[in-house]
Amino acid sequence: MKYYEVFSLYKGKKEQKIIKAPNKNDALALAKSKTNGIILSVKETAAPLEDKFMALKDQIFDSITHKKINMKNLIAATRQLSVMTNAGISIHDSIKEVALATVDTKLKEIFDQVDDDLNSGLSLTEAMMSYRYELGDVTIAMVELGESTGNMAESLAKLSDILEEIEANRQKFKKALRYPITVMVAIGAAFTILMVFVVPKFKSIFEKFKAELPLPTKILLALEHLINQYGWFLLAGLIAFIVIIKYLNKNSEEFKRQYDTYILKIYLIGNITFYATLSRFTLVFTELIRAGIPIADALDTSLLTLDNVELKRKLSAVKVSVSRGISLTEAFRDTGLFEGMLIQMIHAGEQSGTLDMMLSKVTDYFKSRFNDIIDNIASYIEPILLAFIAAMVLLMALGIFMPMWDMAQAVKN
Numbered sequence: 001m002k003y004y005e006v007f008s009l010y011k012g013k014k015e016q017k018i019i020k021a022p023n024k025n026d027a028l029a030l031a032k033s034k035t036n037g038i039i040l041s042v043k044e045t046a047a048p049l050e051d052k053f054m055a056l057k058d059q060i061f062d063s064i065t066h067k068k069i070n071m072k073n074l075i076a077a078t079r080q081l082s083v084m085t086n087a088g089i090s091i092h093d094s095i096k097e098v099a100l101a102t103v104d105t106k107l108k109e110i111f112d113q114v115d116d117d118l119n120s121g122l123s124l125t126e127a128m129m130s131y132r133y134e135l136g137d138v139t140i141a142m143v144e145l146g147e148s149t150g151n152m153a154e155s156l157a158k159l160s161d162i163l164e165e166i167e168a169n170r171q172k173f174k175k176a177l178r179y180p181i182t183v184m185v186a187i188g189a190a191f192t193i194l195m196v197f198v199v200p201k202f203k204s205i206f207e208k209f210k211a212e213l214p215l216p217t218k219i220l221l222a223l224e225h226l227i228n229q230y231g232w233f234l235l236a237g238l239i240a241f242i243v244i245i246k247y248l249n250k251n252s253e254e255f256k257r258q259y260d261t262y263i264l265k266i267y268l269i270g271n272i273t274f275y276a277t278l279s280r281f282t283l284v285f286t287e288l289i290r291a292g293i294p295i296a297d298a299l300d301t302s303l304l305t306l307d308n309v310e311l312k313r314k315l316s317a318v319k320v321s322v323s324r325g326i327s328l329t330e331a332f333r334d335t336g337l338f339e340g341m342l343i344q345m346i347h348a349g350e351q352s353g354t355l356d357m358m359l360s361k362v363t364d365y366f367k368s369r370f371n372d373i374i375d376n377i378a379s380y381i382e383p384i385l386l387a388f389i390a391a392m393v394l395l396m397a398l399g400i401f402m403p404m405w406d407m408a409q410a411v412k413n
Contacts, residue, residue, distance in 0.1 A: 005045040010037025073104040086153035137305045176377040199224040220399030260309040279366035290356040
């Protein structure tokens, strides 16, 4: 929606109004219906300050609350669509039936709108593209594959399998993180209780002592002062920081690029993101190649599955290289994302005409690396947790007992 400044003349007086409309013609029609006088001019203008503030507030709220639909409901709907289209029912009627059958209100709303878009002449891919965030990039890619090959039922069945695997990995990841998160929360709660209720009692003793305090005690007292005096501000600041990061990640391309680049460098999280993303990319790319889609088009569709901007930038260069006549093997090697063993496998597939088979093995490799990290995530995190716990206990012990030892020594003397 755009804003238009409308000047009109009524009973010899010039009036000005701001009207919101999708285009100038609609703004003119709306102005005529709301104005008794003569319309002098209609021109586009900037949004009023109040509307700008409300739009910004809505964007921030939407960035916080806007979530993808329930994965299990999406899998069930995709299975149903696959079965119905395989039975010869048109995709249009299948969409209608799924919209009626699903218990997920958000999914029902999406399929109702997709049905309307299909009636207006859009393809299924174009209709679903408006809900790319909710449905996921893999869904869009596999639906496009179904439309390209003319075998929508098989693509939807494969999509269901992929979504089930993604959901299984997500649940496995959550289960693996449950232990370290519980430990971190417990440590944080214990540390906060000590700072709020225990350390202040020792603080009064140390103040009466009026002696030079050791460094661990100074750090402990500084933390106690910070938490007790500014604890709520720190909590509010942390929440605001998370909200701003989430908002910028969704609305600023430059920020998202830097954020995605940084994520890949973080211990453990970077590897999880890397292997999960490449596993999904090669899986869809393999299916497209197996279906006979040209490599350039297959790359275009597969790139839709990438959330990480940095990985997408590097893999986008593959299509450019292939379009210039460079082999797929060389194009993948130039990205620096594939190990030498994988490059050799892709090269063997190109030379022997079994590219889809070799790409499938590459997918299995990325999948196995991802599963290995998830299955052993506790062992990767435990050293960090132990070091963190040891540091906290040591700080507490030294911060409290070192001055006590000094006091005892002073009494003896």
